[in-house]
Amino acid sequence: MLNKSIIAASITAALLSGAANAAVEVNWWHAMGGTNTERVNKIAADFNALQSDFTINAVYKGNYTETMTAAIAAFRAKKQPHIVQVFEVGTATMMAAKGAVYPVEQVMNDSGVTLNKSDYLPAVISYYQTPEGELLSMPFNSSTPVLWYNQDALAKAGVTDAPKTWDEVSSVSKKLVDSGMKCGIAVGWQSWGLIENYSAWNNIELGTKQNGYAGLDTELTFNNKHVTANLQRLADMQKDGSFTYGGRRGESLAMFTNGDCGMWINSSAYYGSIKGQAKFKFAQAMMPYDSTVASGPQNSIIGGATLWTLRGHDKEDYKGVAEFMKYLSSAEVQAWWHQQTGYVPITTSAYKLSQEQGFYQENPGTDTAIKQLSLNTPTANSRGIRFGNFVQIRDIINAEMEMIWNGSKSAETAMNDAVSQGNKLLRKFEKANK
Template identity: 25%
Template sequence: MRRAKKLVGAAMAAMLLTGVTACSGEAKDEGVIDVWIGFTDYRLDWAKERAAEFVKKHPDYKINVEGYDTYETLFDALTAATQQGKPPTIVQNFEAATQESRDAVNADGDPLFVSVEKAIDGRDEILGEPVVLDDIVEAASSYYTVDGEFSSMPWNTSTPIFYSNSEFLEAADIEPPQTWEELTEACDAIMKLKDAPKSCISWPNHAWFPEQVLAEQGGLLANADNGRSDRATEVDMTSPEWLSWIDWWKELNDKGHYYYSGVQEDWDGPKNAFGGQQVAFLMTSSGDATAVVGDAEKTGFDVEVSMLPRFADKDYHGNLIGGATLWLVDGLETKTQDGALAFMQFLNNPENAADWHKTTGYIPITNAAVELLEKEGWYDERPYHKVATDQLAQTDGSPAATGVLLGSFVAIRAEVTQAIEEILTDGADPADRFAKAQENAQKLLDDYNALYVG
């Protein structure tokens, strides 16, 4: 899961409102594939290396991979390029913007993006690259299958997992907590240590985390089965399932056990606090597993990685995915579209999917990649890399655990993080503050749906 700003939704909304045309303007040369992704670090390097390998196999094609610092800047650029009739070929978009991507239209009222499953059209291979769509792991397959069809091509998929500093566990004579109640007890024990850390635990103030615990309990964020059986028209942030964990979070914060960096959607602050041994526990994306464990080893301590805790007295339904998929722009020449589809399959073939997992910590996206890693003994030496896959495999397949499809989801998430900040820093009452947040979120959803309904 990566940082996603409110303006991402604004950029996409601008695209929807202006009715920009994906296919107008100067035609792109056949076989030129422009890929825009929201990475500028080692993950961009990895993608460029795979693109070079693909072109070596398919010399009739040219692939340009361009990285952006955030999804916000990526979609600002996408909006401008599409308005000029020069969109890229493939665009990475994170899971929360799935509904907006599906709704984006060109000036003719046709979808800006074409479903990858529709474009593949039942083929087993494209340009000699085996199609892997049917082998995508269940959690990602369920999320991105909408109206019975894969909307986009999964690539970087994550889920939040739990990281423990082994030194603090040993000093307090405790195991990694498996429930939220055990986490409270663990923090009480650790903060009583002679050499206690500054705080017990940290995680980003991001809506993804309360969404996770809502899903664990089988709660829904939106009506129409979380937007799965029909377009979602109502959002709910006042349910007992939602508020129970917000109340727990506030109590942990009031005790001084939770470290808040003071910045909404800050992924680096909590991770740095854990790496600097200022906190004993960290909750963050499995996509950061390689970095979190590697940084700890450099500092000189071991990390135990486990599944996200659950409420002890509630039935467990599953945890949600994060990350992003690759969307295919509609209206491409046949050669270009086939090349783009083949490149998507190449990125996710067993060897590449396994290497992507090793490099980043994102889950191996296909079952074949999981099997390859197991055969290689990768998990025997690095069991922490298997935690995310095992966690997602426990989902019960319900709408709650599959994840919500929601218009203006990015802006709605911003309402959540603002409410949480006021609860943590100003002492706002969770029930009262989220009643207000729900009003704001409902207006955002109503305004969004007004573009498509009625």
């Protein structure tokens, strides 16, 4: 099916090449490496084949940080692309750059292209809306952390169900280690999973002013007793290998897929990688919640990236941007993207289409992420986070967490230090963007 559509696309593209000379070029810088580059290219090629007025040039610019930095440098040199993919922690920086960013809702309205906001999943778009509800950037690849587990290993340890709470995680991990596993659980993108999503999932605040949504004068508050107690629990679990630290990003994937660790908390978007690497039966379940904090989970927050439109091009170009955004968020494209990558579909219609296509029946558990995101109506604590300089703050959090894992600091001291350093960066951001 895939091959056919590629062939069809290229034939159409060849037929239209005469007309393509006149097409308006729209540049799209993205950060999708590996097999996802091909998928992004296919989306662009399909769109180009579908109409002849615009040509989308998809360019891979490196990882998220590199892509964002490249786009900002290009903007300063007045050579910016029309569309740039920016990861979720860069949202506050992009939002504050009012003169540089052309809100996607405006782009579409100005070009007369309809944007049906009610079709988008609330947990996805609320991360990228202004307090007034205007959509600033187009969600593209969104995911959320889930609990991946090795079904064979759990069965061997005599565990029938995936753990639902952190207490259960602790006891299941212990059983896994007792049954001969090298490690019980590992976590990837630890700040995102263990602090940001831990807070949202248990409906506690991460920072004041509605996690930064209500003003730049926000202050971090994640040094509360719940977060620190849970981190301390994990630190203590290291003694018998129940918890093993495996790096700041997704490197711990290898520890899960080679069978060392029985459980892994990380993005739902690892579905493709795990499927390709794991030689055991695996499944995904919802993240554990903390029964000492909440009676049940709230909703998780997303990670991943959105597409931002940058100002400084001709009006005609933005028409192309608007048309492309519309195509990109259509149910067919979103459902295909979701099923291929494990990123969540951003609209309800794409989710429904995947259901109709029988994807979730063939691949049980692949709708865990979307269920997590839409479990409850997002609250001020679970809508998302909007802190300036958050890329650096995450860096500080990562460093402090590593000091917990290697025993040089208690969880409480580390989180206090992270919060006080982080607040300095928030004040600096406030000052630079007032």
